[in-house]
Amino acid sequence: MKVSIVVPAYNEEQHIKKFIEETVRVMDRLGFNYEIVIVDDGSIDGTREEAQLATRNSHVRVVGYDRNIGKGYALKYGFKYTSGDVIAFIDGDSEISSKQIMQYIKAVERGDLLIASKWHPESCTEIPIIRRFLSHGFHLLVNLSTRLRVSDTQSGMKVFKRRVLDKILPKLVFTQFAFDVELLTVANLYGYKIVELPVSIQMRGNIELKKLFKMLFTMLIELIGIVYRLRISKKYLKQ
Numbered sequence: 001m002k003v004s005i006v007v008p009a010y011n012e013e014q015h016i017k018k019f020i021e022e023t024v025r026v027m028d029r030l031g032f033n034y035e036i037v038i039v040d041d042g043s044i045d046g047t048r049e050e051a052q053l054a055t056r057n058s059h060v061r062v063v064g065y066d067r068n069i070g071k072g073y074a075l076k077y078g079f080k081y082t083s084g085d086v087i088a089f090i091d092g093d094s095e096i097s098s099k100q101i102m103q104y105i106k107a108v109e110r111g112d113l114l115i116a117s118k119w120h121p122e123s124c125t126e127i128p129i130i131r132r133f134l135s136h137g138f139h140l141l142v143n144l145s146t147r148l149r150v151s152d153t154q155s156g157m158k159v160f161k162r163r164v165l166d167k168i169l170p171k172l173v174f175t176q177f178a179f180d181v182e183l184l185t186v187a188n189l190y191g192y193k194i195v196e197l198p199v200s201i202q203m204r205g206n207i208e209l210k211k212l213f214k215m216l217f218t219m220l221i222e223l224i225g226i227v228y229r230l231r232i233s234k235k236y237l238k239q
Contacts, residue, residue: 004087007023016051042067090156111192119152
């Protein structure tokens with residue numbers, strides 16, 4: 001089995017090199033054939049240069065583009081460069097340690113998608129109170145509007161069987177904060193088995209209010225678009 005790890009990164013100059021080195025150590029210990037694809041999502045700092053310092057390892061590849069588009073686009077872009085039977089998406093912000101990927105890969109036969117959940121009974125989380133409140137509120141909106149029965153769509157680690165992404169990624173249109181919701185909604189629509197696993201996550205402080213409200217507004221607009229395509233136009237089934 002070959003494992004491909006896709007890591008979207010935007011302005012992660014301070015963390016990305018350490019994150020790559022840790023991920024390489026983890027995968028070397030597991031003994032799998034693997035590749036790590038770092039996607040620079042139009043960073044304006046030294047993210048790409050720091051990531052390229054780790055490319056002396058033959059398992060690591062750095063790709064990217066000059067304009068920030070969004071995590072969803074970065075993941076779809078990175079997927080084009082993978083060849084693994086199992087695909088892992090992990091955020092490059094180091095809030096989730098790549099050491100945890102071992103239990104997800106080992107559990108891949110339990111489902112078609114394995115997703116990290118902050119609210120799993122066995123999870124260990126450090127989350128600022130405002131982000132905890134907003135996470136629960138967004139989760140409620142997602143459940144009511146899409147009937148997606150998972151406890152957490154947004155945590156930054158997900159593992160897939162390749163055939164799942166081959167099927168659903170071409171159907172996805174949103175590139176920013178609601179990408180995870182769209183991905184899981186379409187996977188659920190097509191009957192793929194989604195399994196939630198515990199995660200240890202440490203979120204680094206609160207987001208400034210202006211950026212937070214902009215993010216929430218974008219997520220709501222994209223969520224409305226997802227519901228329209230799911231319930232009204234039925235486009236996810238037509239494509």
